[in-house]
Amino acid sequence: MTGPFRPTVAEVDLEAIRHNVRALKPDGVELMAVVKADGYGHGAVPVARAALQAGATWLGVALVEEGLALRDSGVDAPVLVLSEFPPGSEKDALEAGLTPSLYTERGLAALAGAAGRDVGVHVKVDTGMHRVGLWPPEEALAFADRVVDAGLRLEGLWTHFARSDEDAAVTTGQLERFLTVADALGRAGHRPRYRHAANSAATIRLPAAHLDLVRVGIALYGLGAAPGLAEEAGLRPALSWRSEVSMARRLPAGESVSYGHRYRLERDAWVATVPVGYADGYSRRLSGRAEVLLGGRRRPVAGTVTMDQILVDCGDDRVEEGQEVVLIGRQGEEEIRADDLAAWSGTIPYEIVTGIGGRVPREHRG
Ligand SMILES: Cc1ncc(COP(=O)(O)O)c(C=O)c1O
Known part of the structure; x- marks a missing residue:
């Protein structure tokens, strides 16, 4: 096909993406560029490349298909799939080197069956969002044992905030519950390389939530999760x-x-x-x-x-x-x-x- 002929276009300024990564990445903390939904409509592959150039070390996607598309385009950075791999996708996802999220027995069994080599997993705990994750979060203690028994490596422990754009007390409560579980895991001998919780709003407003890695979506694109946030962080809409x-x-x-x-x-x-x-x-x-x-x-x-x-x-x-x-x-x-x-x-x-x-x-x- 030739074209496009239509004059309607969405123009994406990749320098703005790089600027936003540099503005958002806390010192000594890794940054995951969340590029699901085709990079929030901006084009996942070019955004991923720009973010990695500016210092992001991880990419986050919602779907195995989105991770595979990044790999097909030659992107080889670590990619976390933010929900469990759907049944039947494990082999393709692992062959492509996508990192799984894990929070159910079914997911654990499917992954244990498919993983032929060292696979790092990120166990997700539900601290109050009640979408996906181990609930109550203290379940992570026994679950982590089973992850290791299944021959998998506990690389990450993470949670997701429900109200970081509007309620600091609720968010801090979720963070405290998460850290209590992480500490208990540590005492039991599980010390994942990455503990992560912060989305864009928490990255900007709650430094205590930065931990080892921040997962930044909307702010990467220069937009605010809440009014005023993008301006507060000096972001540029891309x-x-x-x-x-x-x-x-x-x-x-x-x-x-x-x-x-x-x-x-x-x-x-x-x-x-x-x-x-x-x-x-x-x-x-x-x-x-x-x-x-x-x-x-x-x-x-x-x-x-x-x-x-x-x-x-x-x-x-x-x-x-x-x-x-x-x-x-x-x-x-x-x-x-x-x-x-x-x-x-x-x-x-x-x-x-x-x-x-x-x-x-x-x-x-x-
Ligand atoms: C699990 C998870 N982490 C991080 C993000 C990024 O959130 P935000 O775009 O608010 O930064 C999302 C996006 O919805 C998400 O689902």
Whole structure:
């Protein structure tokens, strides 16, 4: 195939990724770049490479398939799969050198059967998130014995925070419970090389949680898990989402635009058509709420977001086909952030960037 022909692109600044790794990595602590969901929509392989160049030593993925794709692209850094390997995937995952998370008897048995050589595992304990992990966390004591008896190596012990972006007391409580288990394991002779707990918010706000390694996702991309966090840590957003005006015309007052005619022009106005829609991840919930940047100014999205196109009310300002439109990013003095789209559509920036569709080409620079 040739192309892409469409003018709608997500541009990813890899220098921003490197800057963010350097800004986030605590001294003497390793950093895992969490590149699941195609690097939070930024492109897992280029992001992984940039993060490793800047000092990350681990990569984190949600799926075995995501780990295999990194290996197929020649990425050979340690990769932790953040949930247990699904049944049947163990052989492929181990052959590719992916590191397993472990927290069930079934997972342990499957791995013990498949592991032919020295395999380091990261046992996950549930300290309150109640998604996956050994519960209660004290179960890890007997489990660690069984891991070793099965011929596996206990390389890591880890947990995940439920509210590190909003509640320091709950997070500290989870951390204390985790450390109590880690200490008990140590007394029983299990001293994993890595104890890890911190996601982005805890990496920025709770140094006590840094331990041996931090697992950084959203902040790697320059976005905040909570309002103000990205700015607090001096992060740079890596992704900008741009398009161009595909059609422009002046419509008379009283005309209504897009499906349902939900937006009526109160006066004559220039209206621009932009080729991006909800099939690209520009949510229909942004209808009548979002703004874009066009001609250096913020402009309202007029009416309903359609599958492939939106309309933009430019008022008296003449617009022309081919003019740049910014959905996320800077234009002139103005900036629209993924956080803005999240607020307008009632979600979090994570969902905005991971939701940018596969048919939007990613362009990497830097
Ligand atoms: C287990 C685990 N660790 C770390 C992260 C990274 O979290 P964040 O993107 O908030 O840094 C995630 C992401 O959801 C995760 O599931």
